[in-house]
Amino acid sequence: MFKILRYYAPYIPAIVLAVALLFLQVNMDLALPDYMSKIVNVGLQQGGIESPVPLRISPETTERLLFLLDKPEAEKFTGFYSMSGKEAASVLPEGKEEELISDNDFRSDLIISFILATSDNPQDASLSPQKLVSMPEEQRSAAIREIKEQLRRRFDPAMLEQMALRAVKKENESMGIDSAAVQSRYILETGGFMLILALISAAATITVGFLAARVSAGVGRTLRSDLFRKIEGFSNAEFDHFSTASLITRNTNDVVQIQRVTFMIMRMMLMAPIMATGAVIRAFTKAPSMGWIIALAVLVLLGIVSVVMSIALPKFKAIQGLVDKINKVAREQLTGLLVVRAFNRQSFEKDRFDKANRELTDVNLFVNRLMVTLMPFITLIMNVLSLTIIWVGAHKVAESSLQVGDMMAFLQYAMQIVMSFLMLSMAFIFIPRASVSAGRIDEVLKTEGSIKNPSRPESFADRVRGKISFKNVSFRYPGAEDYALKNISFTAEPGQTTAIIGSTGSGKSSLINLIPRFYDVSEGEVLMDGKDVRKITLSALRKQIGYVPQKSVLFAGTIESNLSYGSEGVDQEKLEKAARISQSSEFIGRKEEGFDSQVSQGGANVSGGQKQRISIARALIKDCPVLIFDDSFSALDFKTDARLRGELEREYGDTTRIIVAQRVSTIMQAEQILVLDDGKLVGKGRHSELMDNCPVYREIVLSQLSIKEV
């Protein structure tokens, strides 16, 4: 993934915003269990009363309370609470609440005294104001201290708080305050607040989803366009190295992997550590004594996930290679479908495809089965975790060391922690797979096309003549052991036809491919008008060359769009001239829509001969000083072949024409014939000269023509 990190640079603001929103979302999500615990603890159990410190005390209770407090504390009490007259209640003003709570000793004593002051318990009847009033001062203080101590010994602080809360509720009721209304107001307020938090969280989730989609689609688009631009600049050598099928897979499937993982990282995986940290902190604050349950569950979960991952990971990495393989097989079979049918090899090819398909399916099935097996284990861990928390928590609730709401919140935090770890472990599935894809993409992006423009290009004179010279040219395909061409020297003059003949595999196509620099020479040099072709920019060089490949390639569109491909300002006159010379007029004229007739992808709806003629016309329309025909007349009948060559001579007499041919009759009239044999130039001259002094040529000629025709 790091290899393509630079593609994320333009999206840094969006990523930062997404992280900030994830923080917001996680905080909202983590706050919800806390509020839920408040609804249970305060709303349901405490009747909506938040604090054990009474906010309003009746005059009677105030009187009792004052007897129960020491002198200094009684003074503090009157400092905190405002009392208006003997009949009026004592009220704790809003601002004083915090101040009182922070005075721990006073708060604790006030709570105990308040419990005693409101108690109906007959055993505390000794504490009635009348009784206390009748006691001497010393005795009274000792009696009160003793009772308070007893309470502290019997109940822990949490229990005392619960008792105080009940006392506050009772006191409120005695003062005519509607407890039910207090309770429902608290629940509604807290519930409303939870709703707002949930809405903020939802808004953050949607925005992060939107940002993640934008970033992943954007990165995918830039990767695809960079890959395409890079591949466009590749020479045949790079195509040979990667294979077309693999380049297609890299530009599609591999980019999709990156896109998918980018979305998942932004949407889920970035959230996981934030969520896990937040939930751990909150869970431990709620019930630190139960932290070990979560730690144990996470350990077991990570153990299981690591075992599964160690088995699945190599398989995940293999998937991309297998997708490549199936694409390669499918592509080869579909392009060669006619041959497959003609040779009745359908079942063989089906088996070949099935094998590749089965390999991919098997790996996919294996990985999916493994993942499916993982799921019940995870569910089991989650259920055992819930049960353990409820079991341990219930005991703690019974001991009054934990409140029910806190246990419920702890349970939710535990689930959030486990889910976060699960999300993180999922990252270990997708990230390695995407890294393989990133590596494959980077490999293409890092590969420099071996055919490059010169750093300091030279330019042609105003009018290019198109003289082509080969000087001691040797050529070896990248990675090949043997030379395909050995020490070739010749000159193709403008105004002349230079024909190249030789047996199959003798190096004819290799030779002419060196002129437009589809490959570069290994040794020697190829010159155009005396300039090494490697010193001229590729576009300037290729502008001078009308090239007709051995295998005609047409593009989807119309006949006209194919003819004017690569040429500017093509008018009807030019189109008709090229069609006439290439002997295409007749079949184009027969079509209802003429030049506007549709050509399907790859020229599937035109015949081989028609395809060849259209590609010849396409090269002629370019109006170049050099015309190269790589075995381009093979699909034409003898008569059409002769007519075409005659027209070429007449209309393009001043060009340099280089014709590769298998048929002797096509090249017999050429001013210069080059005879290739196993990559070597074994003959050079006119037909008659070669017949006399080149046995290879003589052999080829005699294999095709009778002595009389020669």
Ligand SMILES: Nc1ncnc2c1ncn2[C@@H]1O[C@H](COP(=O)(O)OP(=O)(O)OP(=O)(O)O)[C@@H](O)[C@H]1O
């Ligand atoms: N892309 C390539 N990589 C490696 N070797 C190649 C490649 N293309 C051709 N060759 C080899 O180079 C030699 C010359 O091939 P080339 O295509 O130039 O022959 P040719 O004379 O044009 O044949 P044909 O008349 O059948 O088209 C052959 O031995 C061939 O196997």
